[in-house]
Amino acid sequence: MKSADRPGQRVGQLATISTMGTVVSVDVRTPAPDEQFGTAVEAMTIRLRAIDEAFSPWLSDSWVSRLIDGRVSPGECPPEVQHVVELSIILTELTDGYFSPFWRRMEYGSPGPDPTGLVKGWAAQQASDVLLSQGLPDHVVNAAGDLVVSGGPGRGEDRRTWRVGITNPLRPHELAGVVELGPAAPRWAVATSGIAELGAHVRNPHTGAFPRSIGSATAVTRLNGINEGAATADACATALVAAGDEAAALVEKFPAYGVDALVIEVDGTVRDPSSLLGRA
Amino acid sequence: MAEAGTGQPTHNGSSASKASGAGSPSSRSNLVVVGKAYDVSYGIVQVKLTLRGSRITDITAVALPQGGRSGDISRFAGPQLRREALSAQGAHIDTVSGASYTSAGYAMSLQSALDKSGG
Numbered sequence: 001m002k003s004a005d006r007p008g009q010r011v012g013q014l015a016t017i018s019t020m021g022t023v024v025s026v027d028v029r030t031p032a033p034d035e036q037f038g039t040a041v042e043a044m045t046i047r048l049r050a051i052d053e054a055f056s057p058w059l060s061d062s063w064v065s066r067l068i069d070g071r072v073s074p075g076e077c078p079p080e081v082q083h084v085v086e087l088s089i090i091l092t093e094l095t096d097g098y099f100s101p102f103w104r105r106m107e108y109g110s111p112g113p114d115p116t117g118l119v120k121g122w123a124a125q126q127a128s129d130v131l132l133s134q135g136l137p138d139h140v141v142n143a144a145g146d147l148v149v150s151g152g153p154g155r156g157e158d159r160r161t162w163r164v165g166i167t168n169p170l171r172p173h174e175l176a177g178v179v180e181l182g183p184a185a186p187r188w189a190v191a192t193s194g195i196a197e198l199g200a201h202v203r204n205p206h207t208g209a210f211p212r213s214i215g216s217a218t219a220v221t222r223l224n225g226i227n228e229g230a231a232t233a234d235a236c237a238t239a240l241v242a243a244g245d246e247a248a249a250l251v252e253k254f255p256a257y258g259v260d261a262l263v264i265e266v267d268g269t270v271r272d273p274s275s276l277l278g279r280a
Numbered sequence: 281m282a283e284a285g286t287g288q289p290t291h292n293g294s295s296a297s298k299a300s301g302a303g304s305p306s307s308r309s310n311l312v313v314v315g316k317a318y319d320v321s322y323g324i325v326q327v328k329l330t331l332r333g334s335r336i337t338d339i340t341a342v343a344l345p346q347g348g349r350s351g352d353i354s355r356f357a358g359p360q361l362r363r364e365a366l367s368a369q370g371a372h373i374d375t376v377s378g379a380s381y382t383s384a385g386y387a388m389s390l391q392s393a394l395d396k397s398g399g
Binding site for chain 1: 373374375376377378
């Protein structure tokens with residue numbers, strides 16, 4: 001009867017959007033009339049579906065599918081696709097080549113770039129942009145584990161710090177810990193990659209091997225003004241999984257680029273040089 | 281991706297259970313909704329959603345692929361997505377980040393269940 005007042009009852013408005021082969025969930029904490037929320041979700045859905053049409057490697061006529069098999073060159077693609085491809089190439093350098101849009105060349109001989117590894121994170125930030133433009137600054141957009149938090153969660157003394165649970169890759173029913181993200185940045189991106197669910201599906205672009213030593217890797221970036229922090233976090237998390245035994249060294253290099261990350265190895269070792277992970 | 285069948289929404293206490301809430305959105309009765317079954321390349325995926333009012337209280341897989349790599353997907357993807365949806369409703373965390381299994385079949389079945397629930 002009084003469930004709305006019970007601790008733990010959420011006050012945000014929730015929606016889920018089925019797109020990009022997964023579910024993107026939206027949790028808006030800015031108090032808003034149903035109509036405003038509905039309009040914002042509709043705008044976000046249109047945006048995400050358009051991204052999927054352009055970027056899905058599973059749709060044979062998407063721009064990315066045509067890029068991958070060489071039917072088009074990057075220069076023939078729409079500016080937004082060019083931008084994301086350029087981003088994926090920049091991030092190859094930042095990750096010592098452990099994230100690469102050219103990983104397909106080794107296995108399939110596909111000539112073109114495939115930025116898929118960072119599109120989910122990038123899309124989460126695009127979706128968050130839509131919510132900002134719709135006057136809903138406090139929200140989470142979670143694209144199956146790659147997420148953007150914006151503003152504050154509110155509730156309980158107007159809480160300003162988001163608590164993001166990080167799944168334990170060794171025991172998927174549990175959390176490994178919680179990452180707290182406060183008002184030091186207007187928005188934050190968190191991305192996690194790992195082998196827990198798809199198995200060892202991330203290939204080391206240098207060797208072609210599928211490293212199995214990293215259970216999961218989580219990367220966190222601040223989104224300040226115009227940057228591509230969510231795509232960066234997504235690429236860095238993927239790179240750490242691909243790096244396998246080299247991840248311990250790579251995770252130490254990321255803070256210089258504004259990326260904080262942690263890895264959980266399959267033997268339970270946690271490497272968390274930025275002390276991101278707090279207790280659940 | 282083929283849609284393998286159409287699940288039907290069911291109330292665990294039949295239509296009477298819904299009436300027991302006397303119009304309150306926080307009705308104590310559970311609404312059980314079975315999503316559509318989707319034929320993915322490695323088997324059939326179908327989920328069942330339990331709601332109390334508009335709150336999701338449980339998500340279970342009615343059908344998931346078995347065997348080999350698909351078996352692994354079932355073992356991990358089911359609990360993971362369940363965990364994510366459930367724990368995000370808790371008091372102590374706002375959201376969850378974890379290695380995702382992006383399953384169009386799972387997602388679409390879940391979404392169809394959510395659609396049927398009216399939530």
